[in-house]
Amino acid sequence: MTFTVPIRDQRLILHAVAGIAELPDGPDEDMVEAVLEGAAALAEGEFAPLARSGDLEGARWDNGTVHTPKGFKEAWKAFVDGGWMTLAAPERHGGQGLPFMLSAALMDNLNAANVGFALCPMLSMGAIEALERHGSDELKRDYLPKIISGEWPATMNLTEPQAGSDVGALKSRAEPVGDGSWRIRGTKIFITYGEHDLSEQILHLVLARTPDAPEGTRGISLFLVPKILPDGSRNDLRCVSIEHKLGIHASPTCVMSYGDEDGAIGWLVGPEMGGMAAMFTMMNNARLNVGLQGVGIAEAATQRAVAYAVERKQGQRNRLPVPIAEHPDVRRMLIRMRALTTAARALAYYAFGQVDHGVRGNAEAAARAEVLTPLVKAWCTDIGCEVASLGIQVHGGMGYIEETGAAQHLRDARIAPIYEGTNGIQAADLVGRKLGLDGGLAFDGLVADVRADTDDPRLVALADAVEVAAASLREAAPDDRLAGSYPFLTMTSVMVAGWLVERLGRVEGTDGRTRASADYFLATVVPEALGLGAAAEEGAALLYAVPAEELA
């Protein structure tokens, strides 16, 4: 199957939803077009051809080294040589300083083409931001230009066996050497691209505790720990093993051991015990990018399903053999896939755009980006799974055969609701922090904007329901609030996405499929979300009626 980047959709969404033309000091049209076309060529020409072989071959661990699948080195070189890592990176360190929303378009494409590969640059993007905001001038000077160029990919090291969603439970230790450096010791798990052969150097951003640090998240510091030390010697860290996973086989998920001998040498990023703030910089970026994984995989799954459904002949209409795409329930799946994909893309790009506007001084946009982040991370990744699963169904029996490629999309998609904060953590963030941000104004402003912009009665009904649920959750006890958090997140996401696709559908000169997607979304997905109101407001008592053990 040939994957084709939906540039027309990207252009439309960047303008009508993300507001690229209204960005102060934003790029001109020629630059936007050049980026969109170059990113498309990279994804289609370099990343997509390795998707299936990367899945089949997978990353291979061999005595501490990790071999990426055949062709990855060459494709990575094309990525670096094309300057793609520099896209949205700060100009003073060698970046192009282009809007974050253009990086969204790039990552959308790379995720669609080959998500197991796209994880490598994704993690570097978060590292660039963390180092730029929190690193010392010396660290920035020594490391930032080469992460930005793409020569030195970076990783995030949070998770430990006992510390997953509860990052405050981590036990890795850091002791001062006395010369400004630290010795790091500990085991980290689930480290994406923790070891590989795409580059000599790999830079690890590692969370650890300094001596006498308090328990919990307050006692955590962030360190930069390079695989190769400045003197050219190997640092005391290694990849102990890689995981055998459901999907993203090309992406090595590493168990990393730091300091088995003298301790791995690292340097503080930000102040001692300021690790969580620095980490959240990386995570917020990464959460939006994981949302884009849902978007990209949905795009690829949709294209594959449509391509199959318009070719595969089966059954008849009016006594003539027809492609299965002509059967109503198959067509329902196809339009649903497209509508969900477009809606998820609109929601994600909108959030990236709000980050851009926020960075350039629009405080309201900055707050809205915070409200949108859990929606993008959770809802877009749920959509990725739903669309990938529909894609299998469209293929019938062939969808279950690995050679077809449809199953890989579901396998690849299924991680996204889990990492970078599970979708349940996102829902907790929405009701716990974002619902009350700026005294509630940030959230209420979003609902008000939806109302002000639509006269679709179905969307108005959903906005009513979201408002009622929000009021109820704000009054609720903590457990009741959390009990309703996930359905509330879904309702809110559908409301915002519905608002944005409605807008796309009425842009003058918009294409037929975008109008059709908007119509389908408003007519069916929005009413479905209304059905979640009861669960959002139900409270926690139902959940705790029996001890958990009895549910087994």
Added chain:
Amino acid sequence: MTFTVPIRDQRLILHAVAGIAELPDGPDEDMVEAVLEGAAALAEGEFAPLARSGDLEGARWDNGTVHTPKGFKEAWKAFVDGGWMTLAAPERHGGQGLPFMLSAALMDNLNAANVGFALCPMLSMGAIEALERHGSDELKRDYLPKIISGEWPATMNLTEPQAGSDVGALKSRAEPVGDGSWRIRGTKIFITYGEHDLSEQILHLVLARTPDAPEGTRGISLFLVPKILPDGSRNDLRCVSIEHKLGIHASPTCVMSYGDEDGAIGWLVGPEMGGMAAMFTMMNNARLNVGLQGVGIAEAATQRAVAYAVERKQGQRNRLPVPIAEHPDVRRMLIRMRALTTAARALAYYAFGQVDHGVRGNAEAAARAEVLTPLVKAWCTDIGCEVASLGIQVHGGMGYIEETGAAQHLRDARIAPIYEGTNGIQAADLVGRKLGLDGGLAFDGLVADVRADTDDPRLVALADAVEVAAASLREAAPDDRLAGSYPFLTMTSVMVAGWLVERLGRVEGTDGRTRASADYFLATVVPEALGLGAAAEEGAALLYAVPAEELA
């Protein structure tokens, strides 16, 4: 993980929902109990221990022969020696003649324990019924006792490369030999357990066209084609290859080639060109059994997730470390998994029970079984996928690691919405045939029974919505009816399942978790289904707004 059969739930559902005690000439309580306990021991002791190794090792093709994973032969022997294949088979051919609903309990267990293995007996069950109802006395005498004993497993051969959902497009040919036998030639794909080493003999039920037969389904005949001919020689058929699939790795999915040399010898089952009637006998049975795959996998996934969630400590409540099961959103997932599993089991056993009552002369029950069949096949398999996916989510990052076992449930579950008639075909069956069965009385009687039995306002509201949608679909043009078929099927299934779990929840002395499941289902799943009404009634115009090609 240890899998434990939920005998208490099975007992409750068999009595309160499936009506085992009211069955004319039904088994006594001691017999029911003996079957439930024996089936549980078989599933837990023989099938479950091979689930993970069967997935890892998979079926292996070697020059036309297929090796099942290590241990399968011994477990199959235990199954056959225990007489489990005889359970619901007719007494006059060596079966025990027990109710179909007890075979449901058996298959529920085997599916939960090891669905890739359970497919082997499942296909034989359909073959027994087809042969018993449609086969000649001679065929029955020669073959039925050994299928029933389990010595000779049977297969179903419908699909060809160009004939999947459209079985009428099949091209395999049968020519009369002159002695009552036929020579079969053709290629069949997706043949489950088409070749294996569990037995010497394998009996293939094969659809093919006789000379001068008309096109389409009217020209199809069913043949019994044994791997080993009565004279002990190999028949002219072979397994050309097996598929590399997303899941059910233990189950060999075979490409079968018939008649590469002189033609494979077979005998007609039923009259010439009566193949579809015979095949539907097998399929109706198989559709209910595939629904049970959803139930069984959901059970296994739920048990695994609960076991993990009550052990895995992460985060705090009231400043104390707690297992993740105590966090509201994790608990929401667990109770949802249990509630959906119980509801799906209730729906499936109810349908099996209606078959039993129908077979014993209750015409209303027979018609109801027909209405329920597409609901069981489609909704229960959708639930299998949803619950398996939730199970991954409960495990967090560990859920994505294959060693954990949670991912296998999703991989295994994903085929069930596809085979034995895709869920879209089931939806078409519901709105195309079942909604109008007996002039609509069969469907309307079901809704009326729900209404008469409940005073839960949420369920009443859903029954209202189903009734409105049913009226609208009955009036609708064919495309509009099909366009709304899938959401309508889901609404109807939730209504029936909600009715049945409500009943389970109020049985005197019922356990706390069943009450909690009923409360959760009525409070959240039933209102969600209400949100599908718009899509059920929307019609087809939205779907065809743009040519399918444009959706790519």
